[in-house]
Amino acid sequence: MRRTTFISGASSGIGEGMARxxxxxxxxxxxxARRTDRLDALQAELLAAHPGIEVSVHALDVNDHDRVFEVVGEAATEHGGLDRVIVNAGLGKGGRIGTGRFAANLETAQxxxxxxxAQCEAAMEHFYERKTGHLVLISSMxxxxxxxxxxxxxxxxxxAVAHLAEGIRMDLIGRKGLDIKVTTLYPGYIASEMNEGVDQEAKLMVDTETGSRALVGKIEAEVAEACVPTLPWAPLAPVMKHAPLGLVKRLV
Incomplete structure (x- = not known):
């Protein structure tokens, strides 16, 4: 059983939801996460509701790459090892290319x-050392x-995140003596701060709790890849991949 999970971006949205x-x-x-005040509040809430668990809090900006390695090491030491790392922290800033929004696009890309x-490097170093672990990357539909x-x-x-996960997964093929799994999740519209301006009915959005439970279900099953929630996103995936661009644009 993989009992101890590290989650980046855990102060809001699906990171917070999966933690719950x-x-x-x-x-x-x-x-x-960066916002430790929110992490502290979440820690207090979870410990009060579930007295038998351990919850540690770590200040982390994933753009500070040295700090990523430090935090993963600190968390591993505090918990006696990490069974799972969920690479969840991310940004959704940006603008149409060529309209002066390079700074926002750059921040999102970085x-x-x-x-x-950086998170994958730190997590996989830890898992290779232990010969066991579960790396989860949150991509997107x-x-x-x-x-x-x-x-x-x-x-x-x-x-890029999805291809990174696939490459790591491919590296593990045929390597004996390792119990290391890699999961890529493609969430559809799940309510969070990142998409709070999106028309919820038009975009088939589910609430944070529903989406988070669906994500955790796939994580615990240790699937290689999954669209979440399964309906309607799994059937829509091949349409999005192969339909004419004009149709895809109307869908999104």
């Missing part, structure tokens, strides 16, 4: 790609295809 679901199931947690790379306007850079970063 895993705590309810009796899991120990190492929660990391956070979502380089920050994820937008990774299925290039996306227009403000989503262009974000979608590209999430495609």
């Amino acid at each position: 679901v895993l705590a309810e199931k009796g899991g120990h947690l190492a929660l990391a 956070t979502n790609v380089l920050g994820a790379l 937008s990774a299925m295809r290039g996306m227009p306007s403000s989503m262009t850079t974000y979608a590209a970063t999430k495609a």
